[in-house]
Amino acid sequence: MSKSIEVKTSQKNYTVLVGSDIFEDQIKEVADSFNGDNLFVLVDENVEKYHSDLINKSFEETGKNFFLMTVPEGEKSKSVSFWNTCIEFLLENGVRRNTPVFVIGGGVTGDVGGFAAASALRGVPLIHVPTTVLAMVDSSIGGKTGVNHSTGKNLIGAFYQPYKVIADISFLNTLPRDEWTNGLSEILKYGAIEQVDIFDKAEIFLQHKIEEISKDKLIDLITDCIQIKADIVEKDEFEGNIRAYLNFGHTFAHALEKECSYQSISHGEAVYLGMLAAIELSNHFGAKLNPDKLLKFRSLYHYRVSKEELSLEDLTDHMKFDKKRTSQYIRFVLLDEWQSPILKEVRSDDVIHQAWKVALDEL
């Protein structure tokens, strides 16, 4: 079974294909749709480790020359310096405006590789091949590309829509368990901001061992999430208003990731705590949200950081670089009720600290 979603944006319309064992055929089909003789491939080092035979065979079968570069794992690759390495790789090997660049990996590879594709020659065709749950349901969709800066996460980048997204769930077979949980947070986010039945569908992660999850149910859930994101992106491509709702929990999360030097906490682990903090903050402003909807999934998260290591003042300071700010105050995505997100400026650090405390008690 495979499912496709069309994403319509001002830059381009594109297809997101979700299925199992679709990689090889899709690479050939996409490669055939371009005239030139060359292809570029940026691939995450772990994906390459487990899937190099499939990747090499698939690109060899296109009959074109392919230049392949490995992207080291981890958030350290989301840097200006590694973006520059990608640019040198593309330019020195003769990338042209019509040369497709395939970016194969999770959120880090997609973000930095996507930004390289967005900026080389002011834009070359980008094909996202997300290989993690997080990248399939979130980061490969909607055109956000970029790298981190010393002042904060994702502060340099561009909106650059891909030519196509190929989400082959067979790559998930080699994904470590904690990486599944990393993606679960973004799935739960869609439940919180938009579609209540996502919470029920996400229970497959509680009910089954990863290897026993039905492929059809997984494809169904991933497709639902992509459709929610596609609908939001179509209405507000450049985050003028409602796209910011996709940032639910992220103002807290990005601060946590920075405080942990992007090492001892993953993006998804941080988003989970960030959503708990955002729920507490929403309740402070009058919502009546029961956090059990999220806490039900707590056992799937294995944190390596303790609350004693974290300073509320430092965490709150990091939030001051958040991109959603339009004044001196931090702007949060909160909920009036489940599936009813709002943007709200919060003026009191004490109120923010209280939200942090409640979330960090989960550590």
Ligand SMILES: O=C(O)C(=O)C[C@@H](O)[C@H](O)[C@H](O)COP(=O)(O)O
């Ligand atoms: O696509 C979006 O818009 C999102 O905000 C999705 C987020 O889940 C994602 O983590 C995104 O990369 C965060 O972007 P940022 O603009 O807050 O850096």
